[in-house]
Amino acid sequence: MEQTITAQSVWQKLANKQPVIISGPCSAETELQVLETAIRLAKTGKVDMLRAGIWKPRTKPGNFEGVGTEGLVWLQKAREITGLPFTIEVATAKHVEDSLKHAADILWIGARTTVNPFSVQEVADALQGVDIPVFVKNPVNPDLDLWIGAIERLQKAGIKRIAVVHRGFSNYGNTEYRNAPMWHIPIELKRRMPDMPMLCDPSHIGGRRDI
Incomplete structure (x- = not known):
């Protein structure tokens, strides 16, 4: 098709x-x-x-x-x-290499990778000189600076088309949500980066079809 x-x-x-x-x-x-x-x-x-x-x-x-x-x-x-x-989600330079070799349209960095600056930098280095959109999910823990830091690492690598994905944050114990949305964090990111496109990942936040 x-x-x-x-x-x-x-x-x-x-x-x-x-x-x-x-x-x-x-x-x-x-x-x-x-x-x-x-x-x-x-x-x-x-x-x-x-x-x-x-x-x-x-x-x-x-x-x-x-x-x-x-x-x-x-x-x-x-x-x-x-x-x-x-x-496709990438977390290492090899993931990036394989994804580009198979002509992936957009890459995304997952929450468990965003939380680690070394991993984000490895992905950013592998993307030097590549023109491809990249989505950055929020880190698993509620740390806005880590999220912004991941974005900045990609920007310094020359990635122009970056969007963020709000997927909620890990929490301990039984809660209404699988991952607490903590809406004030993505709202603050938008306040600091008003032109940054943002997606919401309701599956990770909700964890249940009924919500």
């Missing part, structure tokens, strides 16, 4: 403060799962971009940590079939 939605058109919607919907499985588990999901999402006519995690930073060892680079081939095929561009 001809790709009528592109990374540039998605970025233009963000820049114009229009709603952008990014959807897909938390983890890419099989080629069939990725393709079936992409086809169903494309048929709605409401989704702008496909996402799926292929490198999953788990809390404890032994849990499923993603299918790895093989998943990029599945996402490329999904794009060919549906016309939906795809975005």
